[in-house]
Amino acid sequence: MRKTTIEEVAALARVSIKTVSRVINDEPNVRESTRLKVVDAIERLGYRPDQSARRLAGARSYLVGLLYDNPSASYVIDIQTGALDRCRAESYELLINPCNYKNPDLCAEIENLVGHARLDGLILTPPLSDHQNLIAMLREQEIPFVMVAPPDDSDAVRSVFTNDREASCEMTRYLLSLGHERIGYILGHPDHGAVGTRYLGYRDALAHAGIRFQKGLMDQGYNSFRSGEDAARRLLGKKNRPTAILCGNDEMAAGAMKVAHEMGLSIPEDLSVAGFDDVPLAGQIWPSLTTIRQPIREMAERAADLLLKQIRGEAVSGLQSIRSTLVIRDSTGPAYGGLSVEHKRAGGQKEVTDAG
Amino acid sequence: MRKTTIEEVAALARVSIKTVSRVINDEPNVRESTRLKVVDAIERLGYRPDQSARRLAGARSYLVGLLYDNPSASYVIDIQTGALDRCRAESYELLINPCNYKNPDLCAEIENLVGHARLDGLILTPPLSDHQNLIAMLREQEIPFVMVAPPDDSDAVRSVFTNDREASCEMTRYLLSLGHERIGYILGHPDHGAVGTRYLGYRDALAHAGIRFQKGLMDQGYNSFRSGEDAARRLLGKKNRPTAILCGNDEMAAGAMKVAHEMGLSIPEDLSVAGFDDVPLAGQIWPSLTTIRQPIREMAERAADLLLKQIRGEAVSGLQSIRSTLVIRDSTGPAYGGLSVEHKRAGGQKEVTDAG
DNA sequence: CTGAAAGCGCTAACAA
């Protein structure tokens, strides 16, 4: 079965190849009746335009790059799956491109990549969404791009957000509602803007509850399991240690839980722990981790959508934001829960939208 | 900076474009001196052939597909990274393609994909390496492909293996050396050939040690965390329960550990647990999981290598196999270890090559 | 609204 070409379609529809081209590219100036003839011929022949030929002849490449440098495999896979879905649906192809955000030549490399592969645009994911030099370069070169979870909303038309701050506030309020007053916080990596936003939600909730923020309950992490262990060790080593710890992501939360276990603290009886992201790990540790589910895949779909629109010069609506939601599992419980032995630890999980 | 073309290179080198083409394609019949002139011109101009043009004009597409349907994100990322590395190095591009191995139309879809995207070849990863219909189709259509960790070595020239069975035997012997005699086993998904091989290693070790295999110590899992929980619940509920459990993968091991915790069993004092794969999870649960490190990325590189050679018609050497190694962490300890309270639970890990 | 002709940058025959 040899590949069918535009000529065969044109012959069957009894039009010129240019008309077929107009139809497949949704160009204007085609009478509806001829359009139907062409569409019919395309269907009948199972015709699919050859991307290489389009690329070679046209200005567009139908190629979009996905840039990432994120240690969380599940994050990358989710992003990739979402972006792939949208791109393929619009007959764009996704070029996967692992990066090193600390590489001093990153900008030059990306510029090169875009030039040589003739990419029509780029999707940046954290921490690349935070890379100001890269972003400046893209703007300057007028290379279309979108950012997933950038640190601020200064470029909203090219960004997809989630309500990190709100969700984090909700989670903190949930812990407060359990009676916790000494709630610790392990910060995410400082290069990772969106993760920083989460801390603000924690502060919001404390302020709202009229609880004084104590610096000693906060510690710096770097998004890794190991950094979570280190921070938790410092936090839990204090005389007046927290009864709950909220972490900037799930890996750090897992690290904190490990330390708690090693210190002989029961979770959640002696210590509640909550994370952020809802990576698979969260459901696979013991006890299962209360966390905030990030709609990674949906964000990636939206980002791809935004990018394709941008490439086509279409206008976009308002600010793109997708809600994250609390997932209450077994790592959180009442403060001084040692007393309430009947605390259930069912396998299930319940989503909470409003944690008053 | 407009893209430099083959013509400009030819002009600078004072040869015809065909000669330049010969050089970039490593074709024979180019005098060394002219080759150097051309190479020099290429360097000076920073020339890189346009892939779309090559694809359109030539028989090859310089495009390779990566097929996967694996729930483990870290597995996919590792595979992808390894394959990408090799492909890009040979100026091939990798087309990522998530599949559903249960989809009855999979064969047709893949055939279509290969036809329309004009893929030069495919890399199959488990459980697609087990998909006999797919493999039969590829053979029939003479589509080049390689398999990562196929269930048997019946097509060794197109396969990359690891020593699952040996490693699993070693791990079992390690557990035996700790004094365990009642070692349970949670089987991996039956559709997942390579995982089945691991079970054989367990049997090998038992046989070698002269220990009678007991069917009651074995249970069926399906690679998921949840299935590990279920199997462990059955295994640990027995009157004469195992003192150690070896699992077909790390997710199931994590599930088994959760059940043990819920039953109030201490790990490794009351129960040793070992996994297989060394996914990030293994280092992030408590206690950290003794497991077998699979060289996923290297296997993917080797697979890509094999595929590119196959595409070019180059011969390949012998059987491709890369060693997996034991990683001893904290989830395993002496049988009846309740007595030896001094069991160290240091954070570090030690690799063991020979666990006699 | 539609079509004819001229490439895009390269490889594939075939000559020389």
Next chain:
DNA sequence: TTGTTAGCGCTTTCAG
């Protein structure tokens, strides 16, 4: 060993 000439299948002018 090298060069010439056609295309690959499409988009892009530019005319009708």
